[in-house]
Amino acid sequence: xxxxxxxxxxxxxxxxxxxxxxxxxxxxxxxxxxxxxxxxxxxxxxxxxxxxxxxxxxxxxxxxxxxxxxxxxxxxxxxxxxxxxxxxxxxxxxxxxxxxxxxxxxxxxxxxxxxxxxxxxxxxxx
Amino acid sequence: xxxxxxxxxxxxxxxxxxxxxxxxxxxxxxxxxxxxxxxxxxxxxxxxxxxxxxxxxxxxxxxxxxxxxxxxxxxxxxxxxxxxxxxxxxxxxxxxxxxxxxxxxxxxxxxxxxxxxxxxxxxxxxxxxxxxxxxxx
Numbered sequence: 616x617x618x619x620x621x622x623x624x625x626x627x628x629x630x631x632x633x634x635x636x637x638x639x640x641x642x643x644x645x646x647x648x649x650x651x652x653x654x655x656x657x658x659x660x661x662x663x664x665x666x667x668x669x670x671x672x673x674x675x676x677x678x679x680x681x682x683x684x685x686x687x688x689x690x691x692x693x694x695x696x697x698x699x700x701x702x703x704x705x706x707x708x709x710x711x712x713x714x715x716x717x718x719x720x721x722x723x724x725x726x727x728x729x730x731x732x733x734x735x736x737x738x739x740x741x
Numbered sequence: 742x743x744x745x746x747x748x749x750x751x752x753x754x755x756x757x758x759x760x761x762x763x764x765x766x767x768x769x770x771x772x773x774x775x776x777x778x779x780x781x782x783x784x785x786x787x788x789x790x791x792x793x794x795x796x797x798x799x800x801x802x803x804x805x806x807x808x809x810x811x812x813x814x815x816x817x818x819x820x821x822x823x824x825x826x827x828x829x830x831x832x833x834x835x836x837x838x839x840x841x842x843x844x845x846x847x848x849x850x851x852x853x854x855x856x857x858x859x860x861x862x863x864x865x866x867x868x869x870x871x872x873x874x875x876x877x878x
Contacts, residue, residue, distance in 0.1 A: 616866075616867060618866075624876070624877075624878060627877070628785060628877075631785065631841075631844060632840075636784070636785060637876075640784065640859050643858065643859035643860065644859055644860075644862070644863050646860075647859065647860035647863045647864075648863065649863050737866065737872055739751075739872070739874040740874065740876065741874060741876040
């Protein structure tokens, strides 16, 4: 059973799993046998940008040792066989060029989404 | 539970701060009243819905006592859903994301709630006729 996870909210709760919680959940689903892919839309297209650095969180003497590394998580998801796509118009709106993205992230136009959804048994919008 | 029609739900919001929690409970209530089982996976803040340390309070602004105010507590709603499912003779399952429980110290829960993982949600989705994810915003 194929599942498409649509992620739109970006950089929300990224300290809970030191990751995006839906990317983390997707990797957990895949580990449980799900054929789960990811579509990034809206602000979440920024997740596909290679050059991200979330280091530096410090509260008093406490320092975050393992900050979320979203681009690495995207690459790991692709490495596990998942399809990860981003909506081209949302990248264009934010001035993000294809050359800035993690390797093998697909670019999809909005007009292709209906056909994409038809390939999945479940489409879960997060 | 495979021989009974069920719907699966995934909730993410903590109690009270938004309208999605009440909407989700109404959807689950309607599901059970229609004679369809419900499987619920609580992720992130939604694990706090089942915590039994929630306490109703009086409301001096409203001029009402504790009993009169009848403050809603989500753990009581989960108990009510479990009771409704029994009356209807349909399955009801509530699974809390265990890691989310640990992060929040939310481990004192109603008996109807059990601890699990995303693998349980995947199983719920596979065994249900459809699945609704109600994400936080």
